[in-house]
Amino acid sequence: MARIVSALVVGLIFGTGIALSGMANPAKVLNFFDFAGIWDPSLAFVMGGALIVTAIGYAFVLRRDAPVFDRLFHLPTRRDLDVPLVAGSVIFGIGWGITGFCPRGAIPALGLGHGEAWLFVGSMIGGIALARLARHTMLTRATAKAV
Template identity: 55%
Template structure:
């Protein structure tokens, strides 16, 4: 049953990405082009997402425990280090250059968008490289 619920939620999320225009790199790049053909419509998508997440987190965290687990697994660290600053900066550069972020890229790949044929493998390579660096770099994997 859990698989079907997750599948339905994933399809709903993907449909939301397509309807909002997040899977169209031209729309995303127009949103980021403040000095040119700026399209503010994605700000409303982001505002709606923030509102839904805010309410959802409040409702879920008001429960004593999750439905399918013994406890919530929330982050305990609150310091700012290189990973917290460099990771989002690299993510933002990739988003600005390619017009995709991971979720919409996978949705656009399913729609057959040609730009994703280069972007998704590069994204997966970047995720692999980030994991490799986080796990101690090449030293621990060659020794």
């Protein structure tokens, strides 16, 4: 139960930060990418502030032997770049640039009344399902060829 409450509190803090910073507003995000028009640099300050808080948080938290609600930290171990990572990053960037929503910013936008956020989140869920299906199909085919 404490894990769920902790996740809820963290989610509420994150969502509040996204809403207060304006990052749930797709027009504000799109203006960040509009260098030739109405450029709004505030997103860079939001991301810079988040980077500073994250760096301090990681330095503090990783001094512990284990997380509070788990037996070990689940950190990435791979350091190489592969096609799925690069392709996913490109798709993320294109989607963010076209819609003005990033996945984490779209969730608070649902509660702020941005109707297009519902379409974005629905499309995102559909994309995740298609990607999982494609990955499962590729693994199944690779396993069948190996046998």
